[in-house]
Amino acid sequence: MRRRLLPLALVGLLWVGSLPQIADCSGDPLVRQGTELMRNGEFSAALDILHQAAKRQPDPQSIDGLLGQAYIGFGFQLLEAAKYAEAEQAFAEAVDYRSDDPRPWQGQAIANLHQGRNVAAEAALQEALGLTPQDPVLYQLLGRAKYASGDMAGAVSALRQAVDLGSASARDMLAKVEAEWQLEQGMQRDFSSVFQLSYADDGQSELAGSILAVLEDAYADLGAELDFYPEIKVPVLLYTRKEFERVTASPDWAGAVYDGKIRIPIGGLKRMIPELRALLYHEYAHVVIRFLGKGRVPTWLNEGYAELAGRRQHHLDLDELDRAVAAARLLPWDRLNKGFNGLSKEQVLLAYQQSYSFCLFLVDQFGWHLFRDLIVALASGADLAAAFTSAYGDYGLTWQQLQNTWRDSL
Template sequence: MPDRRALLLALLLYAGTALAADPLTYGAKAQQLIAKGDFVQAIEELKAATSRFPYDQELKHQLAFTYSELAKRDLQAGRYAQAAENFRQSHELIPDSKELVLMHGIALYLNKDYAAARSELLQAGEGSEPLVYLGKISYDTGDLPGALELWRRAKELDPANKVLAGLIEKAERELPVESRMDKGYSSMFDLSFDAELPPGLSGQVLDALESAYNTVGSDLGRFPTTRIPVLLYTKKDYSSVTAGPDWSGGLYDGKIRLPVGGLTEVTPQLRAIIFHEFTHVLVAELTHGNVPTWFNEGLAEIEGRKLFAPKLPPLTGAADKHLLPLADLSRGFSGMGGAQAWMAYQQSFSMTSFMVQRYGWYAVQEILKHLGERADMNKAVSKALADYALDLDGVMREWRESLPAAGQGSEGQ
């Protein structure tokens, strides 16, 4: 009898081992993990399976799919470097997939790894999408004619693409002005400027940009590693290129654009604008565009007003009925008239300055980090200010309570 029990136990152990070694078992377990959203653990399970069964194509494709799904989640969360690495891993498993080459290239572009992105996108075929992103790389790195050529080729393949038509229209508006510009460079900035501008002004602008890089970078905890394009225009050219509102003193749309016509040197006001626009560069890198306008502009105003504070009446409790709704301030300001735009900037500065003074720059950096992970503003504030048990409504309530009574305001509040 003991021999029969020992034999039965041995058979059961063998069956368990055989079952664990079955590719279908690994695949089923990985599917359960994927269904729960646990892609990382599913990848570990499938990597173990493919090392055991290196010739099982189903397991290999399942692993590639899981890497790809994890990469897509990384893209949505703004984790571009991780997304690029996971798309690379997926492509190594399915080397013939043009779609994976394309997605790898897009992730590299979003991470501003332009050389690697161009190399991948050139292998992604002649579809319109690779051409669009190759054009974006050319545009971002200052090759406007090259960008136009690529986008026009893409338009031939996808004539109904309205976004592409907008890119072409914008580039065609900029080309006549930029084609006659001179160039200047510093450690992190590529400067293009109208040849008619006074000699020496471009060098002073570069010095101010380098100063902004260090000062604003310290406040926001971000120091870009990709070169930043900056363009200096006459006022007439600035209006024709940007089509911005009359009250605009500068613009950041992936490139810093500044109207400097009539200036012979960098004034305190221009230096403030340079710091303001450079702040937008960092906020864009940190949040990937997921930021309400009031917070973006408020931070930029804080940095600019350190250098040049306009003589403006402070907000007070008596102005409460004139305050703009937060929903309006979360959208762009460019469609506003001058008076409303002044109120939008002043209120944005007041709210954001209060947050910095009350909770500190580290809390602001945390808010920006959570926005970069695709949290909405309320959730980003709640996470960053968890120690204060505050959400966005609570912060706005504290800000309103901080406003001085009429006649008691101090400049810069």
């Protein structure tokens, strides 16, 4: 099960509206043109014009402030478009022109967090705090970065500072992190090249080693299929069922959760079994979709892919789907785009099986490379119909035609 993550870009975008008043610093018509483009939010075009203007200024540094503002505005526009690597580069350029402005560092931090580069995000936020040490937004982001990297004590400290400086929005996150930290302080920790596993020290060390091995298998297998190997560290936590319910507040049908960390209610299990192996593949698949799809993949497609990954490790019947097909009561895809909450238990089972069946159909009929193209198209901001056309248009197939062909195959 995939849970919605903190909308980091929205935190950063609050700064776009606070750009200082843009003032012409020269009689140069190019400078005036660049300034007007910035006022209209056309930052990329403004950068082209302002760089031309800088070349003919007696003192090119006289328009550094404008160039810095243009790079900042462009960086936040790229963040909003989920172009995180490009945004990071724009903010890095802005630092060169506005070295005393914390916003480029804040922007770099947000871009890095979206890419799972938590250590780089922390470093950027420390630079920003060196310029504005009393900014609660920066401390809240620092808490988020430390939380994502597993530094719970550091996360609590940063979030407390944000609250002390007046951030009301940091209070809920602080309460959540403190509750999790209380549980995690007594946990053992094991590491692999990609995963950081925390678990209670009650005879689970052998199982912990097996879990890390299976997750590494998932990293290799799913990476090979989609040609995508995210360079991140993924926290994984094992809980009792009661701890899991307290930490995640998940519906009772949830077998695990990925919310930036993989959380699994392991109970008293002591050894690897096929069901657990499937669950680990399923949850790691959500990690893949988060970073490849940049948070823009509809829930049913996310869950369908995760089911596809997991069911190859442990086969399950499709009884609910078979009954729905026979009774002509398949769930509408529009209903499944936003999530499965609010569905009955039977409908939840159907939602997972229906989503799995459609993803299996896509991969079996057209291959992994086009499935990857679909995810990348969604990541670029295309709507669902446009993304399907982008990926499968060479076959002359639209989103609606693919639905029809899939239904006919059932």
